[in-house]
Amino acid sequence: MIGICSYSGYIPHYRLNRGLIYGAMGWMNPATIALARGEKAVANFDEDSITLGVAAGNLALKGVDRSTVQSVYFASTTLPYKERLNAAIMVPALGLKDQVRAADFTASLKCGTTALLTALDGVREGDSAKTLVTAADCRLGKPGSPQEMLFGDASAAVVVGSENVVAEYKGSYSVTYDFGDHYRGTNSKYDNQWEDRWIRDLGIDQFIPEAINGLLEKTGMKIGDFSKVIYPCIYAAARRGIAKKLGMTPEMDQDNMQVEVGETGTPHSLIMLAKALEDAKPGDKLLVVSFGSGCDAICFEVTDNISKIPATLSASLANKADIDNYNKVLVWRDIMPADFGKRKEVDHWTRYSAMWRNRKLIGGLIGGKCSKCGTIQIPAQDICVNPDCGACHTLEPYSFADKTAKISNFTGDNLAASVNPPAVYGEVNFDGGGKYMFDFTDCKLEEVTTDMTVTMSFRRKYYDEKRDISGYFWKAVPVKEGN
Numbered sequence: 001m002i003g004i005c006s007y008s009g010y011i012p013h014y015r016l017n018r019g020l021i022y023g024a025m026g027w028m029n030p031a032t033i034a035l036a037r038g039e040k041a042v043a044n045f046d047e048d049s050i051t052l053g054v055a056a057g058n059l060a061l062k063g064v065d066r067s068t069v070q071s072v073y074f075a076s077t078t079l080p081y082k083e084r085l086n087a088a089i090m091v092p093a094l095g096l097k098d099q100v101r102a103a104d105f106t107a108s109l110k111c112g113t114t115a116l117l118t119a120l121d122g123v124r125e126g127d128s129a130k131t132l133v134t135a136a137d138c139r140l141g142k143p144g145s146p147q148e149m150l151f152g153d154a155s156a157a158v159v160v161g162s163e164n165v166v167a168e169y170k171g172s173y174s175v176t177y178d179f180g181d182h183y184r185g186t187n188s189k190y191d192n193q194w195e196d197r198w199i200r201d202l203g204i205d206q207f208i209p210e211a212i213n214g215l216l217e218k219t220g221m222k223i224g225d226f227s228k229v230i231y232p233c234i235y236a237a238a239r240r241g242i243a244k245k246l247g248m249t250p251e252m253d254q255d256n257m258q259v260e261v262g263e264t265g266t267p268h269s270l271i272m273l274a275k276a277l278e279d280a281k282p283g284d285k286l287l288v289v290s291f292g293s294g295c296d297a298i299c300f301e302v303t304d305n306i307s308k309i310p311a312t313l314s315a316s317l318a319n320k321a322d323i324d325n326y327n328k329v330l331v332w333r334d335i336m337p338a339d340f341g342k343r344k345e346v347d348h349w350t351r352y353s354a355m356w357r358n359r360k361l362i363g364g365l366i367g368g369k370c371s372k373c374g375t376i377q378i379p380a381q382d383i384c385v386n387p388d389c390g391a392c393h394t395l396e397p398y399s400f401a402d403k404t405a406k407i408s409n410f411t412g413d414n415l416a417a418s419v420n421p422p423a424v425y426g427e428v429n430f431d432g433g434g435k436y437m438f439d440f441t442d443c444k445l446e447e448v449t450t451d452m453t454v455t456m457s458f459r460r461k462y463y464d465e466k467r468d469i470s471g472y473f474w475k476a477v478p479v480k481e482g483n
Helices: 018-025 031-034 049-062 086-095 112-122 147-149 196-219 236-246 266-277 304-308 314-318 325-333 354-357 359-364
Strands: 003-010 015-016 038-040 067-074 099-103 130-137 154-163 166-175 229-231 284-287 294-301 366-370 395-399 407-412 423-430 433-437 453-464 469-478
Touching: 003 049, 003 196, 003 266, 015 018, 015 099, 018 031, 018 147, 018 325, 031 147, 038 366, 049 067, 049 130, 049 154, 049 453, 049 469, 067 086, 067 112, 086 099, 086 359, 112 130, 112 166, 112 266, 112 294, 130 147, 154 266, 154 359, 166 196, 166 266, 166 395, 196 236, 196 284, 229 266, 266 284, 354 359, 359 366, 407 469, 433 453, 433 469
Parallel strands: 067 099, 067 130, 229 284
Antiparallel strands: 003 154, 003 166, 015 038, 130 154, 166 294, 284 294, 366 395, 407 423, 407 453, 423 433, 453 469
């Protein structure tokens, strides 16, 4: 049996009420009032598609033997690097061995499902024991545009294999067209799209039914066989038209989460699939369709193993905080310049030789455990820090990325250059041993206390403007009561 062995969805901590967007930019385009309902998910200033993909990937890999993962596929239209394997940056952060195949999928909003199909084909051919597929996007719409209202940031991940399958792969059908709906040139920062009538009437209304009908004919199934039909479409009238054309009941139409998350681009079909899987029962058949330069249609049948997977998407949906100022997002995304003071005027020069020497610590948060006395330490050194031991060359690799810790001390620094002042950082003591200094994220200073539990999160540490390079490291996320 081949299919999905594990899955996850990750929604960033912060939400932006669309009313704040309209209050700031509605004068530019009053028609956006029609899109101002609800809120959208917004990546923190230290998050991008790589860190979102790592977050979803680590959630999907919980309970999975990571040594069995032989391939990692990352799908995104907002890759931080055009020439540097983005998936390779994620491999150590996901706790995976170096001896894996990795690839980036990009340039189309359906590249997430294309990566999933590639993984399924690989497992079917026996090329990989397990493949992790992650998808994430942080798309930008120009201030005052409909896209600014509609777009949200998020990620999803699935583990594909042939053991402990929770959703069996039953077949697929794809169509590919050079259809100009959303597009972005090499040097473009913002999403561009052709007019809505074109996308809706000649794109969505034609391609999605073609892909679904092609799958039904190929597999011999009927639309009524499916418990949920999952497809991205922000146009309510178009959704009703597709349902009528295909003979779908309202119960079969999976909610697209536009009101609470937004249109997330590449990962959106997989995020909707994650929500459908959270609510699914054994025997349910799910039809998932992507849209962008054509369509991929894939069907799965849920197995008895579905109850073993935690509801990660629902948990991250519930773990949220409001952004109280629209301008904050503009500064985070480098849309509006701001004065950070002289302390910001430093050169973040990335030295790849130093990164290589420290790659296990930087990418995987790997320290050491003394094989002689058992002392755990970070960073790893040649000599055990235990004064009663002092043994040389006895440290074995020890991962802190999946460990919890307690805050021993912290500070809020209003003088440090920060796009979200004050900068909050301090020392944490890991459960089991080891202590280290970390920046804190996804929190306010007044929420932080000593002895508070924190978890580790892979984040963007800095952006090297001169060389257009993002640097990554781990930060501490305080665990608030009720989360």
